[in-house]
Amino acid sequence: MNERVAIVGYKQTKHTFDSPVARERMIYELVKALFAELGITRDDIDTFILASNDFTDGRTISEVFTVPRIGAYMKDETKVESDGLSAALYAYMRILSGLYETALVVGFSMAGSEFRAPLIQSYTLDPVYERPRGIINYYSIAALQANAYMRKYKFTEEDLAQLTVKNLENANNNPYAARKEENPSIDKVLGSKPLYLPIRQAHVSAYADGACAVILSSKKMAKKFTNKPVWIDGVGHFMDTYYIGDRDLLAMEHLSAAAKKAYKMAGIKNPKKEIDLAEIHTNFSSEEPVFAEAMGLFKPGSGKDVVKNGESRIDGALPINPSGGPLGANPINATGLIRLAEASAQLRNEAGKNQVKGAKTAVVHAQDGPGAQLNTVFVVRR
Amino acid sequence: MLAMYFLILYITVQCTGKEGFMAGETVKAMVPITFMYKNRVGQALQVYLNGLKEKKIMGARCPTCKKVYVPPKTVCARCRKPIDKWVEVGQEGILKNFTVSYVNIVNGEILDVQEPYVIGLIKLKGASSLLSGIVKIPSVDKVKTGMKVKAVWKETTQGEYSDLVYFEPA
Numbered sequence: 001m002n003e004r005v006a007i008v009g010y011k012q013t014k015h016t017f018d019s020p021v022a023r024e025r026m027i028y029e030l031v032k033a034l035f036a037e038l039g040i041t042r043d044d045i046d047t048f049i050l051a052s053n054d055f056t057d058g059r060t061i062s063e064v065f066t067v068p069r070i071g072a073y074m075k076d077e078t079k080v081e082s083d084g085l086s087a088a089l090y091a092y093m094r095i096l097s098g099l100y101e102t103a104l105v106v107g108f109s110m111a112g113s114e115f116r117a118p119l120i121q122s123y124t125l126d127p128v129y130e131r132p133r134g135i136i137n138y139y140s141i142a143a144l145q146a147n148a149y150m151r152k153y154k155f156t157e158e159d160l161a162q163l164t165v166k167n168l169e170n171a172n173n174n175p176y177a178a179r180k181e182e183n184p185s186i187d188k189v190l191g192s193k194p195l196y197l198p199i200r201q202a203h204v205s206a207y208a209d210g211a212c213a214v215i216l217s218s219k220k221m222a223k224k225f226t227n228k229p230v231w232i233d234g235v236g237h238f239m240d241t242y243y244i245g246d247r248d249l250l251a252m253e254h255l256s257a258a259a260k261k262a263y264k265m266a267g268i269k270n271p272k273k274e275i276d277l278a279e280i281h282t283n284f285s286s287e288e289p290v291f292a293e294a295m296g297l298f299k300p301g302s303g304k305d306v307v308k309n310g311e312s313r314i315d316g317a318l319p320i321n322p323s324g325g326p327l328g329a330n331p332i333n334a335t336g337l338i339r340l341a342e343a344s345a346q347l348r349n350e351a352g353k354n355q356v357k358g359a360k361t362a363v364v365h366a367q368d369g370p371g372a373q374l375n376t377v378f379v380v381r382r
Numbered sequence: 383m384l385a386m387y388f389l390i391l392y393i394t395v396q397c398t399g400k401e402g403f404m405a406g407e408t409v410k411a412m413v414p415i416t417f418m419y420k421n422r423v424g425q426a427l428q429v430y431l432n433g434l435k436e437k438k439i440m441g442a443r444c445p446t447c448k449k450v451y452v453p454p455k456t457v458c459a460r461c462r463k464p465i466d467k468w469v470e471v472g473q474e475g476i477l478k479n480f481t482v483s484y485v486n487i488v489n490g491e492i493l494d495v496q497e498p499y500v501i502g503l504i505k506l507k508g509a510s511s512l513l514s515g516i517v518k519i520p521s522v523d524k525v526k527t528g529m530k531v532k533a534v535w536k537e538t539t540q541g542e543y544s545d546l547v548y549f550e551p552a
Contacts, residue, residue, distance in 0.1 A: 018408075020408055021408075058413045058415060059413075113410075114410075115490075116489075116490035116491060117490070118487050118490040118491070118492060119489060119490020119491075120490070121490075122487065122489075122490060127419065127421055128421050128422075128423040128424070128427060129423075129427060129453065129543075132543060133514075133543050134486065134487070134488070135501050135514050135515070135516065136501075136514050137487050139485075139487065139492075140481055140483065140501050143481035143483075143501075144479050144480070144481055144501075144503060147479060147480065147481055148479050151527065193484075194482075194484040194498075195483075195484060195485050195492065196481040196482070196483045196484070196485070196501070197481055197482045197483075197484070198481075199481075241459045241460075243451075243511065244503070244512075244514065245452070245503055245511040245512035245513055245514060246451065246459075246510075246511050246512075249479075
């Protein structure tokens with residue numbers, strides 16, 4: 001059995017809205033570049049885990065095409081039909097088991113150019129209830145959640161717009177982000193197309209083409225890869241019930257439970273104090289205060305104050321999505337894994353213009369399913 | 383001819399922004415996939431749909447926590463207990479949450495609608511769940527949580543979701 005698992009390498013593509021290459025080429029180039037950076041070959045990897053979705057790839061058993069591209073030919077490989085952070089959790093457990101010392105995790109999709117993200121999302125809706133009714137979808141759920149939050153805590157559309165601007169500014173400084181908006185402003189956000197109010201186009205994450213690769217290793221082997229390991233010290237993974245009308249969209253007990261489990265494992269008693277930054281998987285910027293509060297990073301209902309005093313900005317007390325988060329790039333299936341890569345970059349002091357000074361501990365979150373039915377939380381430390 | 387070929391190659395390399403990629407790799411092919419499934423709706427939704435036919439809104443009561451799920455379910459996720467107790471809930475309720483919609487999502491396409499409309503989460507009398515539905519209101523600006531609403535039915539019902547057309551202020 002292995003006791004501690006580290007992130008020893010990470011790399012993401014420059015995400016775009018229209019990739020010049022096919023997904024196979026994209027992940028091949030990405031993994032090749034990561035191996036070259038670390039000076040390793042595929043022989044140094046014991047198990048390969050892909051995160052993709054047959055619906056996003058337009059074919060079933062999609063990995064028959066993608067497995068060879070990441071170097072897993074004649075190697076132990078498996079796939080997760082979910083977000084990449086779930087694949088990282090899988091890799092983490094495989095290494096903990098002691099059967100494997102190293103794992104490569106790759107998540108990818110072509111959500112920017114090859115399919116309509118809302119179409120794939122609609123295939124996750126109950127086929128015999130929600131789909132034929134056409135009322136509940138990812139966008140309207142986000143709007144209902146946002147409205148509940150705004151009403152209860154007097155969070156205004158301007159506050160939400162300011163939060164979106166914060167993320168767009170961070171995305172502008174992130175060389176990997178697909179979305180670049182010149183001089184983002186509250187007025188521009190509030191002037192963007194209304195979808196399901198308060199959700200406007202500007203609040204929607206940037207569905208993009210892109211991929212992310214992360215290498216995990218046992219403590220024993222970590223030195224072979226890097227002298228800057230990032231340790232996975234806590235994990236949590238919880239799912240809520242499916243029906244929106246049966247869920248508490250504000251309390252998000254399942255996310256709260258996942259975070260608590262991860263904090264307990266990592267020995268974190270006061271997350272607000274002990275955590276230096278969070279990378280949160282938001283499909284809509286309105287999810288940020290709700291998720292951050294469910295994860296115990298801010299007091300329930302403090303969204304307005306957090307926006308006002310800039311607490312979640314890069315120079316604030318607890319930066320949330322210093323990378324710009326999925327508002328800058330949301331290549332479905334890679335998005336949660338990118339959060340892990342971005343947090344690793346922060347802890348290794350490699351986050352460039354978006355660097356949070358002196359970051360030692362980070363919390364990483366990923367979601368999947370309608371209205372974040374599934375949540376994964378990692379606590380990582382340098 | 384050869385010059386033309388190199389020109390195209392040059393443009394492709396410029397477009398991809400990186401040398402070494404094969405010319406023509408940006409070409410896309412349409413990949414149509416059509417499936418038609420005939421899924422069973424399951425016992426609980428069958429009860430719900432049968433109820434709609436009789437202009438009734440049916441729910442299911444968990445024997446342990448007494449929660450009334452609408453639409454009905456055969457298992458309470460919290461108690462892990464099977465449910466076979468169907469109950470009719472009220473046709474009036476309170477609007478608990480809503481969004482004003484400017485679009486519809488059809489086949490993944492976000493389409494503008496002519497008039498904005500309200501999607502609501504409604505707590506019907508006797509139900510624990512919030513039921514989602516369209517709330518028809520003369521002016522969408524007037525919509526408020528706490529409003530009393532009631533179900534409006536199609537004249538001739540057929541046991542379909544569309545039998546319950548929308549909710550309107552009660």
